[in-house]
Amino acid sequence: MAYLSLFFYAIVLILLIPATTLAKNNTDHLALLAIKSGITHDPQHVVGTWNTSIHFCKWEGVTCGRRHPRVTTLDLGSRGIVGSLSPHIGNLSFLRVIRLENNTFKSVIPPQIGNLFRLQKLILINNSFEGEVPASLSNCTRLNVLGLSRNKLVGKLPQKLGSLVNLEIITVHSNGFTGGIPSFLANLTSLVAISAADNHLGGTIPHGLNQLHNLQEIGFANNQLYGTIPPSLYNLSSLRVISFTDNKISGDLPLNLGLKLHNLEFFQFSGNKLTGNIPFSFSNCSNLVELSLAENGLTGKVDINFSKMPNLWYLALFDNILGSSEPDEMKFIDSMINCSKLEMLSVHINRFTGVLPSSIGNLSTQLTSLAFGRNNLYGPLPSGIGNLVKLERLSVLQNQFNGVIPNELGNLRNLKLLYLHYNNFTGNVPYSIGNLSLLTVLNLSKNRLKGYIPLILNNCRSLLSLDLSKNNLTGPIPVELFQLSSLSITLNLSRNHLVGPLPQEIGKLKSLTKFDLSQNDLVGEIPNTIGSCVSLESLLLDDNLFQGQIPPTMSALKGIIILNLSSNNFSGEIPRFLSQLNLSSLDLSFNDLEGEVPLEGIFRNGSLFKVNGNDKLCGGPPELRLQKCRKTGSRKSRVIFLVVIPLCTLLVGTMVFMSFLIYRRRRKTRAQPPAEASHVQPFTRVTYGSMLKATNEFSQQNLIGTGTFSEVYKCILEPDDGMVAIKVLKLENRGALKSFTAECEALKNIRHRNLVKIITSCSSIDYQGNDFRAIVYEFMPKGNLERWLHPSSEHEMDAESGPQRLSLHQRVTIATDVAQAIHYLHQDCEVPVIHCDLKPSNILLDSEMVARIGDFGLAKFLPLKPRESSTVGLRGTIGYAAPEYGLGSEMTKEGDIYSFGILLLEMITGKRPTDDMFQEGLNLHGYVKMAFPDRLKEIVESGLLLVREEADQNINYGYNENIEGRRWKKIEKCIVSLARIGLTCSMESPTERMNTTKVVHELQNISGIV
Template sequence: MGCFSHLNSAPPSSSFSMHTIILLCFGLFVTSVVGMNNETDPLALLAFKAKITHDPLQVMSSWNDSIHFCQWQGVTCGRRHQRVTKLYFRSMKLVGSISPHIGNLSFMRILVLQNNSFKLEIPPEIGRLHRLQILALDNNTIGGEIPSNISNCSNLFRFSVSYNQLVGETPSTLASLTKLQFFATHVNNLTGSISPDFGNLSSLEVFSVASNNLGGIIPDSFGQLKKLSYFAFGINRFSGTFPPSIFNISSIITFDVGSNQIQGQLSSDIGITLPNVKLFSIGENLIYSGTISSQVIGLSFSPIALDLSANQFTGVLPLEVGKLKNLEFLDVSDNMLFGKIPASLGSCVKLDFLAMRRNFFQGEIPSSLELLRGLGLLDLSTNNLSGMIPKFLERFDLLKTLNLSYNQFEGEIPTGGVFMTMSATSVKGNSKLCGGIPKFQLPKCENKKSKKRKLSGTMKLILSILFGLVGLALESLIKVRNIIAVKVFNLVRRGAFKSFIAECEALRNIRHRNLVKVLTVCSSIDYNGNDFKALVYEFMVNGNLDEWLHPDVRSNEAPEERRNLNLLQRLNVAIDVASALEYLHHHCQTPIVHCDLKPSNILLDDEMIGHVGDFGLARFLIEATQDYSMNQSSSIGVKGTIGYAPPEYGMGNEISTYGDIYSYGILLLEMFTAKRPTDDMFNDSLTLHHFVKAALPEKVIDVVDHILLLEGEYGVARMNDSHNQTQTGSSETQECLILILRIGVACSLEFPRERMNISDVVTELRSIRQKLLATRIRTQRIQRPGKFPLS
């Protein structure tokens, strides 16, 4: 009022000054009104404080009338209008929920509540904060759905809600936030798919949705995001193929799509189109064909981490891998790579993690690897490597984990460095090794003459095995510590010679990590002059699946001492068997029908990995086709085992891959119900198939093996726990069991052509396993999106 009282006395010549005074006075007036009447912000702040139930660091002890609210800890106000523009409470150990009154802080631009223990939900009132630019709620225990009206925060350029317990779908409305640069929702329970509209956000640099339950395809529209540097879709259920346009984003630094169901081939020129990639992960997908070409890992491509594991890459590992001078992490495990380990790997001197397990690599460990002094983990297990274990490995001071198991190494084991600790080193499954520390329990090393004499004793042992029934397996622990299984054929029995020939023919042309490995064939004359036929297999220390599903109960054995398979172990074995069938049906030069799939023919190694054995009834299809044609098959007299053989075989129909699918379906049902198809409760009107089908989905707990409903948090069966959800299992466990049993029912349908395709079985079972593992990952709060952390 005083300001305006002077205007009438101002002379006409001072018009410029008068306008200036008017503007200044108006500004002071507005500031005065805002400052004097702003009760909204402090009330909203006090409401926020009221929702904090625990404040161990006394962060909000200053939140009282003794000082202005703009001076409260964690609060920042604008200088001109004294309105709250920022709340910053990162890693303050706060416990509570987010007050809906936070939506009244209408001038707020930055809200950071990361690394605390906020729970309940994200209040929809946040959608009223139209000036909000940064919303960071990572690493709390917030549940509920992402409010769709956050799309009203049109100035938002960072949206980060990772490591929470959010559910529901990712709102497609968020794709309207045209200023968005950073979008991270990894490690939650989100479902649904990703809207293609996100591909229109031209400013997007980080997009991370890893470790959720998302599905569908990766939108091709993401190829338009020319500024994208961090692309993380790992540990989800995405399917389809790689959108070709993705590989044209030259700005990408992190590319993580590992642990999904993505199919197809890897682009051969990613070394050119993705020149800036540092972290590249496509592990654990369904990339079923193709080689790792020199173009993939050559030219300007220089990653720090490269994960190609658990696909079906074939061929050799290119020499060009040695050009990746910055490589610290390399995982090519669980593929079908062969040939020698490239000596050029020795040039990757920064390597800390090198995993090449479960392939077909052969030859010796290259001496050039002596240069990899920074290795912390080296896993070359389950290959065909031979020769001596290099002594230079004992000089690797940083090496904490060394796995050389299940190869053909021979000679003396080094005794220094990592070899001094048995828990850090695994050399099992190498029958010709000797020496080492006493805990390895290996024989002493002897001279060559003595060793030759013992090997001849091994041959005498095989030739002296008495004739037994077909399939008789004998354990032989020879002085060289080689445990084998010998299958001797009783040639007096009708069809035994034919069975021997069939098994030899089948096994000579196939090789897969889930098929029993044949060490040698013995076809000779015994000491009585009679024909002698035998197969020598790698011995499976954990016996067969039937022994685990139906263990003999001893009177003096406590329930918790009985060996059982938990849900994840059974699921892994089911995937192993399905993978073996997929290989036999689809990836052999001539498709093979096993004809006798049942639990006793599924053998388990020391890591509980399933191996399909006994090919005595196996038959080749006449032509290598993939259409399951009933006309492209051959007939056979003996057609499997009662209960597992498909009904069409009993009616005289020809064998086909459909028959294996039926047997697999029955096997799957037996694995998760622990009921044999020949159980006394089943008859002509009630079969195992109908028994399970009638119980799905509501009565699943009535038919499954009760052991599976007693599992603890990490998959361990709890026999005497009175608090384990009234012995009905968690909802996640029941859901997984329903999905698994539905596959078993679909595989064991009466009409052959209505049964599932084995490739679809593998895909769906892997999806169920990923869901189960994701649940346990969230339970254990593993702090990682995919394999690579987001900085």
């Protein structure tokens, strides 16, 4: 009987087990269906197969355990999926691996993932997850891989993650994390790799990282880190990769670095503030693949022995102060012969002296980039360089190389960029250069080359820029050169001894932007075909022997900004079409021009054009002080007075009488008056095709600006009405359509000299079923204020194209223009407008440096609608947005005033409100306030102090000290007044800020000072 009872209970248990398993299976099944419901786009139809026709363990991307039908792996990586991750993922309690990388999962990471105590790998790389990392992840104590990189995550990494003691790999790079390098990392002693580049962590490198004895890879590039490298970090002998590029780390590298870190493969510290010598002990790092120490302050001799580094791929030492002036300081190249995998060698912008060793021809045949520019190297360029057959970039510019350019360069068939300018090369331009069919940029300027321009350059069919200027070249310009239709950036042949006429074939260079033939001996007339060069922005023909009239076909050059025809023999009158072009600089001086100087366009501003040295000119703006134009009574004019005028009078009288009769007849019929014709704006029928063509298919070459909601291109639309700017909306970005609507609404009914002018009516274009929206504006040739306040190094290097520092007078004028525009928007519009996003990049400058406010994508009309009034969050740009916006306050006129105040302080100091120096409670307002008024000269932008230096210099040269002193006092008074306006406008309390009427009045008073 007892045996029967046991048997009975055994049967019951057997029957109960499937029921329990079924219940658990159902939990997983429902969780997977919930995950499926959160997916809104599934281009590969992965979850489309998730249905009841097959067991969920066989669903694509799902793996179950062998013993139990429970989900252990969810792998939906690289499937193009869009959607959000359901919180129900926390119910898959047997999950060990989650792989969702390379998709577009949005919203937050569900905190319910913290329920998955068996989880070992969580890989969410390259998605759009946002918000903070949930602290609940600390419950997943078995986790060994955490991949969160390339998302939109923010805030501090939770301190509780220090409990993940089994973590081996953590990747959080390319997010928005803050709060310094987390101290809890020191607890994760199993860590092998940390990747946290491209965040906003800040702070110093913690000493506690020396506890991570298993660490092999550490990366914190581009994180605003500062301070020195803790010496204890060099005790981690297992390190293979150390990457701290683009921070502010300072101090010297220890001499024994290579002895302690003998396993190093990647050592990346470019873009920091390191000083001292490069340790010789790097010679001990035989596994080294990349050594990047560029853009620091390193000094001394490079005496590393590279001979035992067969895997070296990249050596970057550029932009330091390296060099010892010792004769053999370039001998380190000899030791690189065994580096058979070397692809890039960049040691430019240093102080290396000496001869380039011939061993350079024995370097790796894998080499693609070789850069020695801006050093003090001399002697010939070794002919063996022609052995480096995979070379794509060769730069030895701005040295003292001499001798002939070796013909062996013609062996480099893969060469794309060749920079040999600013040296002392002699002889002819090598014919072998014609072999380089892939060459895009060739710069041989500022050498001592002679002879003719070789016709074989015509074979360089990919050439975008050719510069042979400042040499001793002779002969005519070869017609073959103009068959290079690829030339679109520069053709510069200036400062040579070229003779003969400018060939008619010039018209074939339809894409050329800059053409410079100045200071040669060219003769004849400018060909009419010049009008076909419709992309020209700069045309320099000065100091030649050109003659005849300025051809009328040049009126087709709608994009021209700089035109110099000075010091030639041009005759005739100044063409009226020049006043209709978008010129910002025009030089017609020292020719044989005659007649009246126009008063329209560029001729309204005497500082933008020159006509001196033309004795037969008259009229023009008063500042030219030319003679008045005489009106002589010739025989022709007498005929007009005695014959033509009476006939015209009789004809007009007849027409008036006939019109009167017609009017009476129509009045009797009492006909219905015709409907009023609607105003047709220019370009109202702009098509997608015309935009596509005008912008060269929206190419990068035409791109002049990009933002969150749009990209801006410059082009010339047909019919020819000058250069325009086309703003193309990024409709895939959330808020872009709203921005488009706001901008159209704001600009359609407001007109002011200091507001950007819209050319088209705002409309959408349905292109092949896609919603394409664009706005056409007038083109602003001087760019935006951001570019002038903070010119890039590239602009600073090129004085012709890049903006120079703004004078104090220009800054005051621009500030006044902006203030008047704000006053108009706030006070004089029929419906007041708040701009909501005033900042330098939204202040545009026309050819006369008149400021215009642009980008009304965030603008609002007053009074605000109820939902606008209740909007919580930041509106505008960080640093420029009023502080009350961040607290949820509604948008007001005072918010624009705050932005203007910050803008004004930035114009004075040259500091952005987001500058790295503004931390721990200090901001731009406080920075200026601490120096106001007595110490302002310590913080103002350096360019504004040049007046002080000039005054002191004039006194030293014997100028009147009282006059120079008074001059500086005026400038000082002006700067103090500007700072006071900026401080008052950027007060934290909106009620304490200055109103626009007073701002405009005070700025106009300051204008009188400067």
